[in-house]
Amino acid sequence: MAAVIETHRLSKAFGSLEAVRGLDLAVRPGEIYGLLGPNGSGKTTLMRLLVGLAKPDGGEAWVLGRRVPDRRLFAEVGYMTQAEALYPDLTAGENIAFFGALNGVSSRQRVEEVLQLVELTERAADLVGTLSGGLRRRVSLACALVHRPRLLILDEPTVGIDPQLRVAFWAHFRRLAQEGVTILVSSHVMDEAERCDRLGFMREGRLLAEGTTEELKRQAGATDLEQAFLRFAEGSDAA
Amino acid sequence: MQPERVLILARRIVQQIRRDHRSVGLIFFVPMLVMGLLGFILRIQASPIEVGVVIEDEGVRLPPNLHLSAAEELVKTLRENDRLRVRSIEREEAESELRDGSLEVVLIFPAELTRGLLQGSGAQIQILLEGSNPGQSGAILATLSATLSQRLASIAPSPGGPSIFLLTGVSFLRERAQGTMERLLATPISRAEIVLGYMLGFGVFALLQSAVILLFTIFVLRIHYVGNLALVFLLEAILTVGAVNLGIFLSTYARTELQVVQFIPLVIVPQALLSGILLPVKDLPGFLQAIAYLMPLTYANRAMTGVMIKSFGLGQVAPDLAILLAFAVGALLLSATTLRREIV
Numbered sequence: 001m002a003a004v005i006e007t008h009r010l011s012k013a014f015g016s017l018e019a020v021r022g023l024d025l026a027v028r029p030g031e032i033y034g035l036l037g038p039n040g041s042g043k044t045t046l047m048r049l050l051v052g053l054a055k056p057d058g059g060e061a062w063v064l065g066r067r068v069p070d071r072r073l074f075a076e077v078g079y080m081t082q083a084e085a086l087y088p089d090l091t092a093g094e095n096i097a098f099f100g101a102l103n104g105v106s107s108r109q110r111v112e113e114v115l116q117l118v119e120l121t122e123r124a125a126d127l128v129g130t131l132s133g134g135l136r137r138r139v140s141l142a143c144a145l146v147h148r149p150r151l152l153i154l155d156e157p158t159v160g161i162d163p164q165l166r167v168a169f170w171a172h173f174r175r176l177a178q179e180g181v182t183i184l185v186s187s188h189v190m191d192e193a194e195r196c197d198r199l200g201f202m203r204e205g206r207l208l209a210e211g212t213t214e215e216l217k218r219q220a221g222a223t224d225l226e227q228a229f230l231r232f233a234e235g236s237d238a239a
Numbered sequence: 240m241q242p243e244r245v246l247i248l249a250r251r252i253v254q255q256i257r258r259d260h261r262s263v264g265l266i267f268f269v270p271m272l273v274m275g276l277l278g279f280i281l282r283i284q285a286s287p288i289e290v291g292v293v294i295e296d297e298g299v300r301l302p303p304n305l306h307l308s309a310a311e312e313l314v315k316t317l318r319e320n321d322r323l324r325v326r327s328i329e330r331e332e333a334e335s336e337l338r339d340g341s342l343e344v345v346l347i348f349p350a351e352l353t354r355g356l357l358q359g360s361g362a363q364i365q366i367l368l369e370g371s372n373p374g375q376s377g378a379i380l381a382t383l384s385a386t387l388s389q390r391l392a393s394i395a396p397s398p399g400g401p402s403i404f405l406l407t408g409v410s411f412l413r414e415r416a417q418g419t420m421e422r423l424l425a426t427p428i429s430r431a432e433i434v435l436g437y438m439l440g441f442g443v444f445a446l447l448q449s450a451v452i453l454l455f456t457i458f459v460l461r462i463h464y465v466g467n468l469a470l471v472f473l474l475e476a477i478l479t480v481g482a483v484n485l486g487i488f489l490s491t492y493a494r495t496e497l498q499v500v501q502f503i504p505l506v507i508v509p510q511a512l513l514s515g516i517l518l519p520v521k522d523l524p525g526f527l528q529a530i531a532y533l534m535p536l537t538y539a540n541r542a543m544t545g546v547m548i549k550s551f552g553l554g555q556v557a558p559d560l561a562i563l564l565a566f567a568v569g570a571l572l573l574s575a576t577t578l579r580r581e582i583v
């Protein structure tokens with residue numbers, strides 16, 4: 001299968017609330033695919049389905065050629081959750097080493113490497129509970145990167161990250177994509193979205209529109225991405 | 240199943256607890272405090288030791304009209320001690336009364352006692368203890384006080400359980416509330432490995448805790464025991480498996496750490512009261528006995544008493560161990576189903 005992520009009519013409901021509805025998505029190898037959409041539109045739920053943390057109610061999804069959920073995928077996927085999900089009573093280095101080790105990477109050197117990448121080398125020995133919000137986000141990202149996954153699923157990775165580091169993060173994402181890593185990333189920041197190869201716009205669990213920045217702008221008849229976002233989001237009232 | 244991942248998780252738990260001074264205190268010092276207090280209370284408690292005396296001493300007839308019996312003099316002294324309840328019995332009854340627990344000590348005053356004493360030939364009082372081999376000793380009171388303290392010895396493993404249960408419950412709850420459970424489940428670690436990792440991580444502390452409590456009981460409370468330590472630790476290991484899994488299971492029904500603590504009165508206190516630590520189970524009214532036999536600590540306590548006081552071997556405590564193992568496996572299954580529900 002050519003696509004790294006492929007879903008057919010994927011659905012997930014929580015009680016009567018349909019968080020993902022019959023969603024078809026295809027993400028190509030080495031692509032940075034951005035998920036946009038208002039709060040509650042189903043981005044996180046879609047990611048959890050793809051990682052295998054939630055069971056679909058309908059439809060199916062393949063990730064790296066395997067039908068999810070599949071245990072063997074975990075070590076090949078790096079998932080950065082929307083919430084921090086770290087142990088506050090362990091140091092930054094210990095958190096990264098722990099998740100790395102569980103994913104089969106226990107080299108001290110690799111931990112140093114990702115610490116450097118997120119510019120945390122000096123704070124490596126600090127307890128995560130004592131770090132600032134943005135610094136914790138960096139640790140969280142490092143935990144998703146440490147085992148060199150072939151697919152990165154990043155849920156709003158740059159929330160709370162200062163602009164300087166955000167630029168560095170995106171440069172790194174691009175570098176990884178060039179090395180063949182596929183990245184699915186959600187974001188509410190438009191200038192970030194513009195750095196993606198393709199974007200998907202979600203609303204009420206559906207993939208409403210898909211394409212490059214230019215294509216989405218054209219489709220919405222908007223002059224910039226923010227305007228396009230608002231048009232798509234407002235469409236829900238009209239529809 | 241990969242043992243390596245189990246070790247990685249266990250090491251993380253050890254790392255976290257070691258760093259948390261309050262938890263270390265809860266694990267190591269609270270049980271000592273509880274033991275110390277219990278020891279104090281047991282030493283002054285009203286419930287006397289049941290002593291049977293077999294008086295075969297013929298005494299010595301001294302002219303003109305005096306009958307001297309060392310046995311009778313000694314028994315009179317014993318009767319004055321309100322920590323002892325002294326009762327005369329026949330030699331034949333001694334064995335069975337000791338076995339069913341209605342007597343804790345039997346003192347046999349042999350026929351030649353008084354004469355022997357007078358002649359300086361070193362006649363001896365024979366002492367039979369509950370379940371143990373008949374032995375001889377000149378130091379009656381030492382033995383009696385040993386009996387008291389042996390009751391304490393049987394309690395030794397108990398104060399540890401609640402802290403392990405509490406810590407597991409809270410760590411697991413945190414794991415879920417922090418979102419790290421989600422992240423953990425997104426790594427190759429399996430549910431079985433998570434449960435094993437938790438058991439191993441907390442097992443390390445549980446066994447260290449038992450060692451500390453035992454040392455404290457033996458050297459600080461100066462309690463004499465006859466138990467097989469390997470069996471004590473085996474028992475402790477099984478209890479830990481139960482406590483850890485109960486913690487995992489019940490943490491599902493708690494949303495805050497306070498709610499985990501709220502399980503203590505429900506789960507721990509009835510066991511502490513009814514399992515035979517404070518009062519023999521057979522002295523409880525019928526319906527409370529029935530409840531007592533539904534609780535693992537009852538069997539743990541019975542087995543521990545057997546090991547520590549009667550120097551029971553593996554064979555003799557095997558039934559209790561089997562029941563405890565069944566409880567542990569039950570808790571394991573409950574915690575496993577809990578984890579399975581983690582993915583929705």
Ligand SMILES: Nc1ncnc2c1ncn2[C@@H]1O[C@H](COP(=O)(O)OP(=O)(O)OP(=O)(O)O)[C@@H](O)[C@H]1O
Pocket residue numbers: 014017018019037038039040041042043044045046082583
């Ligand atoms: N475990 C759950 N139980 C019940 N409802 C849930 C659960 N997870 C998500 N939902 C609901 O599903 C819908 C989609 O949620 P989701 O988290 O996927 O949105 P999102 O697009 O990631 O939003 P945001 O931009 O705020 O992160 C929401 O209405 C949410 O309340």
Ligand SMILES: [Mg+2]
Pocket residue numbers: 043044045082155
């Ligand atoms: Mg979300």
